[in-house]
Amino acid sequence: MAGPNDGPNDGPNDGDPWRGLPAPALSPYIQSVTGLDPLLVFDRAVLRRRRERAARDWQTRAFLKREIAGRLVERLDDVRRSFACALDLGSHGDEIATALGERNTVGWLARADLGHGFARLARGPALVADEEFLPFAAGSFDLVVSAMDLHWVNDLPGTLIQIRRILRPDGLLLAAMLGGATLWQLRQALAAAESEVEGGLSPRVSPFADLRDAAGLLQRAGFALPVADSETIDVEYDNALALMRDLGAMGESNLVVERRRGLGGRSTLLRAAEIYGERFALPSGRVAASFEVLFLHGWAPHDSQPKPLRPGSAAHRLADALGTDERSAGEKVERG
Numbered sequence: 001m002a003g004p005n006d007g008p009n010d011g012p013n014d015g016d017p018w019r020g021l022p023a024p025a026l027s028p029y030i031q032s033v034t035g036l037d038p039l040l041v042f043d044r045a046v047l048r049r050r051r052e053r054a055a056r057d058w059q060t061r062a063f064l065k066r067e068i069a070g071r072l073v074e075r076l077d078d079v080r081r082s083f084a085c086a087l088d089l090g091s092h093g094d095e096i097a098t099a100l101g102e103r104n105t106v107g108w109l110a111r112a113d114l115g116h117g118f119a120r121l122a123r124g125p126a127l128v129a130d131e132e133f134l135p136f137a138a139g140s141f142d143l144v145v146s147a148m149d150l151h152w153v154n155d156l157p158g159t160l161i162q163i164r165r166i167l168r169p170d171g172l173l174l175a176a177m178l179g180g181a182t183l184w185q186l187r188q189a190l191a192a193a194e195s196e197v198e199g200g201l202s203p204r205v206s207p208f209a210d211l212r213d214a215a216g217l218l219q220r221a222g223f224a225l226p227v228a229d230s231e232t233i234d235v236e237y238d239n240a241l242a243l244m245r246d247l248g249a250m251g252e253s254n255l256v257v258e259r260r261r262g263l264g265g266r267s268t269l270l271r272a273a274e275i276y277g278e279r280f281a282l283p284s285g286r287v288a289a290s291f292e293v294l295f296l297h298g299w300a301p302h303d304s305q306p307k308p309l310r311p312g313s314a315a316h317r318l319a320d321a322l323g324t325d326e327r328s329a330g331e332k333v334e335r336g
Contacts, residue, residue, distance in 0.1 A: 040154050041207065042255040044132070047152055048114050054251035055117025058093045061250045067233060068293055069095035069147045072176045075295060076105060076145070079172065083143035087112060087166070089131060089175075090149020093121045106143065131159050136166040143167075146175040151208045152255060160221035170302035173223065179230055179292035180210040185280045186272075186289065189240060193272035194265070207256070214294050223298030224305050233291045236284070240276035243289050244269070 054061065073096065084107040088096045091111035100106055111126035112134075113119045119126040129135055131153050144163050153159045163173050209217070211230045218226030237243040247253045280287050299305060 042152050042154055044114070044130070044152070044154070044255075047251070047255055050248075050251035050253070050255075051113070051115030052117045054249060055093075055115055055121060057249070058118070058121065061246065062093050062095065064233070064235070064250070064291065065092050065095050065148050066098075068176050069099045071231065071293070072096070072145060072147050072174060072295070073099040073103075075297070076174055077103075079105075079174075082107065083172070084108065085141050086110070086143035086145065087136070087141045089134075089144055089146040089163070090114070091122055091126065092118050092148070094123050096145055096147060097123060110141075134159075134162045134166060138165050139168045140166045141168065142171045144171070144173050144175075146173075146177070148176060148178065150175055150177040151179075156209060157217055157220055160217060160223070164222050164298075164300055167300035169300055170304065171300040173218075173296065173298050173300075175296040177294050177296070178208050179214075179294040180208045181230075181232070181290065181292035182208055184290060185276060185287070186240065186243065189272045189276040189279065190268075192275050193268050197268045197271050198265070208292075209294065211292075211294055214296055218296055218298040221298075222301065224301045225297075225299050227297040228294060230292055230294050233293060235289050235291065236282065236286045237289060238286055240273040240287055241269075243276075243287070244273075 082105055086106045086109050088094075088109055088111045091097075091113045094111065097109055097111070100109070109124055111119065111122040111124060112129040113122075113126070114128065114130055116128050119128050127135075131149065132155060144167060150156060150159065160173075167173065211228060214228035215226045218228065237246070244253070276287055282288055
């Protein structure tokens with residue numbers, strides 16, 4: 001637990017989701033969730049350790065998080081309404097709060113992160129919490145924002161359901177997570193190198209959700225008016241080894257439970273770096289790495305929201321609007 005560490009002016013007079021909740025009551029929500037369950041894709045105990053290491057020198061590694069947080073806040077500007085009580089889920093180095101700046105869009109912002117080191121970096125109320133077991137009461141927030149965090153959740157539909165539960169009616173979820181096309185160049189290079197050097201393949205890059213699944217996941221979780229789209233951020237590196245070192249320093253390297261352990265693949269990694277340079281070198285001699293960012297936008301249901309009409313309830317025929325004749329399905333049309 002890193003907080004709540006809010007000062008006398010950090011929280012609202014009422015509606016505090018932590019009020020009356022003693023620290024011991026939160027402890028069940030921040031335990032390791034890894035184990036022998038075959039449905040667990042990501043090793044979240046390792047994720048927590050990597051988050052703690054990354055937090056020690058985060059400002060030198062935060063460029064991608066800052067960029068994604070900035071783009072997410074720009075989308076929040078398009079909503080054109082204010083939110084009294086908000087949660088930044090996966091706060092890292094408080095980039096969302098920095099991007100918000102002097103905007104009055106958010107009245108009070110709580111931060112939550114899996115890593116204690118990141119929670120300590122927050123400049124406002126913060127706690128250590130696991131995204132898979134959110135320790136908040138139902139209807140606690142008007143807004144939940146999350147940048148570069150949800151891609152490491154094992155049960156993403158379950159986490160989205162929990163987020164909808166802690167939102168008040170007509171509350172908004174605005175999230176940005178890495179998508180399935182992230183680091184496609186590195187995936188290709190590693191697959192080619194491992195096949196060539198070791199004669200087989202193992203999971204070396206973590207799998208992420210695809211754009212085509214994102215809006216469906218929001219709908220399954222009970223969000224109204226779900227929208228999902230994607231953007232690609234291209235980053236240049238001196239070489240593929242520099243990219244791999246940067247991913248490790250950010251705490252964003254492979255977390256697949258069945259990943260290869262140990263240093264036995266050194267020759268494979270060196271060969272992958274060579275293949276990466278051969279296939280994806282830029283005219284400058286450097287290499288590019290692509291990060292696909294999925295943006296998720298959904299509302300907690302409320303009676304005031306627009307709803308689709310029932311089938312057959314239309315007051316006017318489409319054929320009349322188009323100035324054509326209506327024909328039943330399967331009816332042949334005579335050509336003049």
